[in-house]
Amino acid sequence: MIGSFADQAAVALEIADRRHDAEEVLVLNDRDRIARDLHDVTIQRLFANGLSLQAVLARLADRPEVASRVQGVVDDLDGTIKMVRSTVYALRERESPGGAGLRAKLLAETDRAAASLGCTPALRMTGLLDTAVPAGHADHLLAVLREALANAARHAHATAVEVTAEVTDSELRLRVADNGRSIAQDVTSRSVLANLQQRAAQLAGTCTLTPNQPTGTILEWTAPLAADE
Known part of the structure; x- marks a missing residue:
């Protein structure tokens, strides 16, 4: 039996x-x-x-x-x-389980954020992100995105987030816009901004937080790319 x-x-x-x-x-x-x-x-x-x-x-x-x-x-x-x-x-x-490029990692980060946000962030990717972005820049970009999405969920209580990652011949850019509570002036926002600005400064880049319209916050993070990269 x-x-x-x-x-x-x-x-x-x-x-x-x-x-x-x-x-x-x-x-x-x-x-x-x-x-x-x-x-x-x-x-x-x-x-x-x-x-x-x-x-x-x-x-x-x-x-x-x-x-x-x-x-x-x-x-x-x-x-x-x-x-x-x-x-x-x-x-x-998403059909390629072994995808390890920056595009695949950006998709994974936005998918993971959906659980805490209650919605999947809209993601737009432009340029040769998988081949034109150095590994160090990619690591910083993913860390910035991760912190920005966590901040949008925990502190801004956003219900919609738009993420744009773009690379040109000379610059890597990340833009995260949400419709949550505007936090451009509070203590948490200043602390988050300081961390992200430090990451940008390590790459000679910039990071800013500005109010979104009609409500929310826009994070813009940029890092230049050296000519030989």
Whole structure:
């Protein structure tokens, strides 16, 4: 009887493992389909709409107010395209369990913060974060993001957070904006700012906290990149 029970239990565990593997395959296939549709359809349509509006701008030279509004829409479309591209990358990055690049680590940090925030921070990543950012800069960036997200959850009580990580040829930038209680002047905020400014100073960079509108706080942290890096 014991042997029979053990055999049945082993079969049940194997069936459960196979079912779990099948569900994971379905999820990964679904993510791949969504990422492909976003890239091949949504981004192309947004890009085409932006080109159409830019063509209209040439005909509005005598109507500067209207031209300014159209240009604002074009800029919004450009920002939306960047966000969609980041989403596509995030979907594909989560399919790679062994991802160890900076992008994967940024995704992991925002995912972990969701438990304490009650929401998953919106993440936008721009530039060659995996290849153009030195290891020391990446470590500081992740530490700053971790502290900023913890602060938004514990002290600001934010319900929405937007994170932007960007690297150019000369600079690494991080922006964390929340909609919580504005803490730009309190003691906790000054202590957090001092820690983050110290990290920035070690890399000859800067760190600032400013009020968000209509409420909340914006943290902006930058660090220059040496020419040879």
